[in-house]
Amino acid sequence: MSGHGLPVGTYGYDATDRAFLADRVDEFRDQVQRRLDGALSEDEFKPLRLMNGLYLQLHAYMLRVAIPYGTLSAIQLRGLAAVARRHDRGYAHFTTRQNIQFNWIRLEDAADILAELAVVDMHAIQTSGNCIRNVTSDEFAGAAADELVDPRVYAEILRQWSTLHPEFSFLPRKFKFAISGSPQDRVAARFHDIGIVARRDDAGRIGFGVHAGGGLGRTPAIGIPMREWLPEEELLAYMEAILRVYNAHGRRDNAYKSRIKILVQALGAEAFTRAVEDEFAAMPRHRFRLEPKTVAAIAARFGTPALEAPADAAAVLAADRAADPAFDHWVSTNTHPHRDPGHICVVLSLKPTGGIPGDASAAQMDAVADLAERYSHAEIRVSHLQNLAFGHVRRDRLRSLWQELAALGLASANAGLIGDIVCCPGLDYCTLANARSIPIAQRISDRFADAELQRRIGPLRINISGCINACGHHHAAGIGILGVDKKGEEFFQLTLGGTAESDVAIGQILGPSLPEAEAVVAIERLVETYLSLRTGEERFLDTYRRLGNRPFKEAVYAAA
Amino acid sequence: MLRLELEPGASAAWPEIADDAPLPDGDCILSFARLRAGGVPDRSGSGRLGVSLRIDEPVEALAGSIERLALVLLTVPAFRDGRVFTQARTLRERLDFAGEIRVAGPVLPDQAAFLERCGVSSLVLPANADEAVWRRANARMHTAYQPSVRDEPAGPGLKRRSEAASGG
Ligand code: SF4
Numbered sequence: 001m002s003g004h005g006l007p008v009g010t011y012g013y014d015a016t017d018r019a020f021l022a023d024r025v026d027e028f029r030d031q032v033q034r035r036l037d038g039a040l041s042e043d044e045f046k047p048l049r050l051m052n053g054l055y056l057q058l059h060a061y062m063l064r065v066a067i068p069y070g071t072l073s074a075i076q077l078r079g080l081a082a083v084a085r086r087h088d089r090g091y092a093h094f095t096t097r098q099n100i101q102f103n104w105i106r107l108e109d110a111a112d113i114l115a116e117l118a119v120v121d122m123h124a125i126q127t128s129g130n131c132i133r134n135v136t137s138d139e140f141a142g143a144a145a146d147e148l149v150d151p152r153v154y155a156e157i158l159r160q161w162s163t164l165h166p167e168f169s170f171l172p173r174k175f176k177f178a179i180s181g182s183p184q185d186r187v188a189a190r191f192h193d194i195g196i197v198a199r200r201d202d203a204g205r206i207g208f209g210v211h212a213g214g215g216l217g218r219t220p221a222i223g224i225p226m227r228e229w230l231p232e233e234e235l236l237a238y239m240e241a242i243l244r245v246y247n248a249h250g251r252r253d254n255a256y257k258s259r260i261k262i263l264v265q266a267l268g269a270e271a272f273t274r275a276v277e278d279e280f281a282a283m284p285r286h287r288f289r290l291e292p293k294t295v296a297a298i299a300a301r302f303g304t305p306a307l308e309a310p311a312d313a314a315a316v317l318a319a320d321r322a323a324d325p326a327f328d329h330w331v332s333t334n335t336h337p338h339r340d341p342g343h344i345c346v347v348l349s350l351k352p353t354g355g356i357p358g359d360a361s362a363a364q365m366d367a368v369a370d371l372a373e374r375y376s377h378a379e380i381r382v383s384h385l386q387n388l389a390f391g392h393v394r395r396d397r398l399r400s401l402w403q404e405l406a407a408l409g410l411a412s413a414n415a416g417l418i419g420d421i422v423c424c425p426g427l428d429y430c431t432l433a434n435a436r437s438i439p440i441a442q443r444i445s446d447r448f449a450d451a452e453l454q455r456r457i458g459p460l461r462i463n464i465s466g467c468i469n470a471c472g473h474h475h476a477a478g479i480g481i482l483g484v485d486k487k488g489e490e491f492f493q494l495t496l497g498g499t500a501e502s503d504v505a506i507g508q509i510l511g512p513s514l515p516e517a518e519a520v521v522a523i524e525r526l527v528e529t530y531l532s533l534r535t536g537e538e539r540f541l542d543t544y545r546r547l548g549n550r551p552f553k554e555a556v557y558a559a560a
Numbered sequence: 561m562l563r564l565e566l567e568p569g570a571s572a573a574w575p576e577i578a579d580d581a582p583l584p585d586g587d588c589i590l591s592f593a594r595l596r597a598g599g600v601p602d603r604s605g606s607g608r609l610g611v612s613l614r615i616d617e618p619v620e621a622l623a624g625s626i627e628r629l630a631l632v633l634l635t636v637p638a639f640r641d642g643r644v645f646t647q648a649r650t651l652r653e654r655l656d657f658a659g660e661i662r663v664a665g666p667v668l669p670d671q672a673a674f675l676e677r678c679g680v681s682s683l684v685l686p687a688n689a690d691e692a693v694w695r696r697a698n699a700r701m702h703t704a705y706q707p708s709v710r711d712e713p714a715g716p717g718l719k720r721r722s723e724a725a726s727g728g
Contacts, residue, residue, distance in 0.1 A: 016719055020703040027700050031670070039693070047640060048670055130640070160705040160718045166677035167649055170642025236706075247646045284653050287707045297717040 006303035007073040008377040009142055009391060011156045013121040014301065021118040024125065024164075028052050029111040051131060051169070053124025054110055057429050061105040064127040065117060067382050069137035069155035069179075070098035072122075074369040074378040079120030081365035087113055092365065094350060094358040096422060096473055097176070098136045098382045099127055103429050131169045132162035132243075135177040138186045139383035140345045143391040145337040149198035149206055151181035153299045154235065157290065160298070161236055168243045172250035173258040175243070176215070178384075187384065188500030190214045190223040191476055193260045194242060199229075206232045212242055213264030213272070216470040220506045221261040224269040226276065232295065237288035241280035245272070305377040309342025309394045316396035317344070327402055329455065330413035335398070344395050346376075348388040348405060349412035349420065353449040354442050357423040358386030367408050375401045385422055387415065417454040418462060418527070419445055422473060426466030426483060427490070433466035435483025435490035435516075440464060443520050448527075457527060460540040461499070476500035478540045479526060480507040481519065492519040496526070496552060497544045510549055511557050522556040529555040563662075564683040564694050566676040574610055574631060589633055592617045600625045610660075619647045619655065626655045634680075636665030645678045652679035652709040669697035677708035677722065 006012035013021075028048075035045040053064040065080065072080075080100055084092045087109050088102040095101055105113065117123060126133055135155045142150040158177055162168070168175075178187040179196040189195025190211050197209040208230045214223025230238050246260045249267075264272045310316075321328040336345040348368065350358050360368075368388060372380045375397060376390035383389055388410075393401055405411040414420045421444060424430070426437030441464050448454055465472035466483040474480030480495035491513040498507025514522055529552055534543045544552070563573075576589045583590075583601060589610035603609050610631030613619060622629065632651060636644045644663060651657040663675055664684035672683060672694055685694060704712065704722035712720035 014716075016703055020701070023701050023703075027670070027697070030696070030700075034693075039690075044639070044668060048668070130642075157718065163705050164674075164701065165706055166674040166704070166708055167645040168642070169674060170640055170645065170671075172642075244646055244649075247642055252641060252643075282654055287653075287711070294715075294717055297715070301717075 006301060007075075008303040008305045008379040009152065009381070010068065010071040010073060010302065010379070011159075011298065012301045012303065018118070018121070021121070021123055024052075024123065025111060025114045025118055028114055032107065032111055047129055047170070049110075050129035051126055052110070052114065053127035054105070054107075055128060056431070057103065058427075058431050059429070060103065061107055061110065062429065063102045063105045063110065063113060063124060064095070065100050065102070065122055065124045066127050066134045067098050067100060067122075068159045069135055069141065069152050070139055070382040070384070071137075071141070071152060072380050072382070073120075074372045074380065076120045076122055077365050077369040077372070077380050079117060079122060081362040081369070083113055083116060084362040084365065086116075090362045091359055092362070093356075093425065094360065094382050094386050094388070096384050096386060096424070096471060097134055098384055099134055100382070101425070103425070125163060126169075128174070130171045130173050130175075132165065132171075132175045132177065135159050135162070135179060136187055136192075136384055137178065138180050138182060139347075139381045139387075139389045140186065140336050140391065141181060141381075143336075143338050143343070143345050144182055144184075145339045146184050147182045147339065148200050149181035151179040151196075151198050153295065153302065154196070154198055154208075155179050156298055156302075157235070157295070158239070161239070167240075168247060171243070171247055172252045173255065173260075175246075175260065183502075185500070185502045185504070188473070188476060188504075190504050191216055191220075191473070191500050192223065194239065195223050201229070208232070208235060210238065212276075213261045213269075215259055215261045216473055216475050217259065218256060218468040218470070219259075219261065220470070220475040221265065222504055222506065223261075224264060224273070226273055233290050233292075234285070235290050237283065237285045237290075238276075238280055240288055241276050241283060244279050244283075245275045249275075303377075305379070305392045307340045307343055307392060309340070310396060311342075313342040313394055313396040317398055320399040324399070326413075327399055329451065330402055330411060331398065333413045333417060333455070334411075334415040338392065340392075342395055343392050344398060346390045346393050346398070346401065347383070347415040348390065348410045349414055350387050350410070351414055351420050351445065352409050352412050353419065354446045356438050357421050357441055360388075364408055364410065368410070371401065371404055385415075385420065387420070413451055414454055416459050416461070418448045418457050418460045419454050420461070421445060422461070422463040422477070424465050424472035426464075426472075430466060432469060433483060434468075434485040435466050435492065437464040437466040437472060437481075437483055440481065440492065440516050440519065443516070444523055447520060447524060457531065458537065458539055460527075460530075462523070463498075473500065474498075475507045477507060478544070479523060481523075482513075484513050486513065489515065491515055494519065494522060494526075494556070496549055497541065499541055503541075508549065511553055525555040526552055564672060564685055564691065564698070565681070566672065566683065566698070567681045574633075576612055576633070587630070589631065592621075595625065596621065600628045603628075610662075613647065615641055615643050615647070619650050622651075622657075623655055626651075626657050629657070629659060631660040631662060632657065633662045633664060636663060636667055639666050639668045639671065645674060648675065648678040648680050649709060669694045672698040673701060673722065677704065677710055679709040 211223030381389040423441040427433035463477035493513040495507030586607040608630035
């Protein structure tokens with residue numbers, strides 16, 4: 001445990017933070033009341049409820065709760081489980097932006113739910129609307145062996161700075177940040193409005209690489225490099241400069257052209273960068289300077305885990321793996337090296353065969369909270385791939401954790417494999433959808449249920465979006481699936497070759513869209529083609545890059 | 561005209577003068593277009609001068625004349641249009657404008673505190689506005705997490721006390 005009563009891995013609220021949330025809940029209660037009284041029109045109420053995470057969906061309101069940088073405490077997870085039980089139908093849904101959604105909310109209950117969340121220091125502020133959204137980060141932050149800087153302190157600084165920002169709460173469109181502290185990009189930094197990579201110079205000082213203008217959606221774009229090295233103290237000033245240029249010049253006449261990526265494209269990378277640098281040079285930077293004492297004060301509110309493991313922890317794990325092939329397979333797919341040799345990071349798969357990606361029941365959430373307390377310093381992480389993770393598990397206790405996870409249905413050995421499908425809510429919930437994304441995800445998951453087959457296929461990401469808004473990040477997957485509307489029928493368009501990792505690429509359309517059953521067959525053919533053409537252990541992406549889309553296209557369409 | 565003062569001493573109603581009308585005695589507001597075409601008229605002794613800007617007119621263009629202006633009126637076309645926040649902030653932070661910034665148009669009570677922290681001095685409220693709702697909304701939040709032109713006392717961390725409008 002932390003030793004200071006502070007939550008491990010996330011910022012511990014103080015009395016002022018709690019008072020702030022209480023003010024905010026009061027404000028929302030007042031806004032709901034003004035809406036119910038008729039003092040606010042729906043048009044006027046909409047941006048206010050959106051800034052509190054409340055959407056109107058097909059069948060009910062949906063409440064999206066922020067999980068800042070994807071880290072939460074066991075107490076918070078139990079708080080979310082309680083909301084799922086009391087106000088939803090016993091489920092919650094983890095999203096690609098490390099948030100959690102409740103799909104069956106009544107407007108009359110919304111302020112009460114926010115008050116219940118505030119008890120566990122959680123909120124729904126800025127989880128939707130044209131403002132700065134939840135800042136996402138690496139699910140192995142503060143734990144991964146390859147990490148240079150723990151990005152979460154900076155993610156928290158960005159969260160606080162962006163919270164009810166007086167200038168940037170009515171932007172042309174939503175605005176998304178991701179921050180990583182590892183050279184291995186696990187946050188899709190260049191697919192964000194601003195993507196930040198924290199690093200260190202030779203003297204050990206912290207600075208940031210900054211990209212801007214990336215995004216998915218209907219016009220996928222890879223962010224342009226703005227700064228190779230932004231000193232720590234200039235972080236907020238520089239973010240202000242980027243946001244100010246966007247707020248002043250981003251388009252407001254067309255929602256499809258209002259993201260910062262369109263402004264970057266319209267001005268050109270060079271002119272955009274110049275505009276930002278001019279703003280940065282002219283602004284009163286002293287006002288925005290991020291002082292070391294400010295960073296220290298925020299870092300001091302984070303609990304740190306006492307990493308103690310027996311000297312033979314690694315040897316115990318090695319022996320456990322040798323003794324149990326099923327466990328060994330799970331370890332090879334669902335863990336990640338920890339900076340401490342006695343510990344390991346673990347992915348809890350929310351992708352059981354035939355399940356709904358990212359869904360968790362209230363009972364599972366409570367059980368995970370218990371496991372987190374016993375195995376990982378009461379800390380839980382949510383990944384942008386809709387799984388959960390534990391950051392700091394002792395190697396000698398991994399097998400026993402695995403057994404407990406298996407009993408909960410959370411030990412599918414498929415992290416990063418074809419069964420680890422990312423999928424948006426689609427037409428089952430979402431008003432904007434063209435097609436149902438969940439059933440096709442379930443069907444594909446069923447087809448590839450065989451764990452051995454999944455291992456043979458190796459790393460291959462399938463992402464599914466129910467419409468061009470791309471919440472399922474379909475462009476960022478080896479195989480992307482996009483729901484389209486063809487004369488009132490649900491069709492699916494396939495894209496190949498995307499990845500959000502360090503070798504970032506946007507998936508390319510394979511050919512005409514297909515009805516659901518044919519799309520599932522097409523995925524099988526793509527996989528068969530890959531398996532027959534790959535050399536050695538070549539990943540799907542590498543085979544695709546080597547051969548282009550021709551053999552894949554033929555396999556899917558020639559036989560049709 | 562109902563106005564909400566976000567800082568003490570924000571002044572009374574000033575007439576807006578049509579582009580082809582002669583300047584009256586006393587304080588008045590000219591359009592940005594008129595100012596741009598004719599420069600800042602010499603008003604010595606006959607009243608102060610304000611300028612009115614549309615949302616798409618660049619406040620930076622006032623740089624050369626800002627010292628002779630006592631008021632800038634910014635008109636918001638829709639509450640969703642957040643450019644006004646940047647206009648106000650640019651006036652304060654880049655042009656060092658020390659006069660009154662007044663905002664008119666369909667803003668929401670929930671935006672008053674944001675405008676205040678961006679340097680706006682006063683709001684022209686919609687005709688049917690309930691001033692109490694505006695005052696309550698503006699006094700709601702007591703903490704802010706980022707610097708503003710008000711330079712509120714800071715710490716610990718990024719926090720600062722966000723002072724509600726004094727009212728009156
Ligand atoms: S991608 Fe489209 S269908 Fe899916 S959640 Fe987003 S808006 Fe809805």
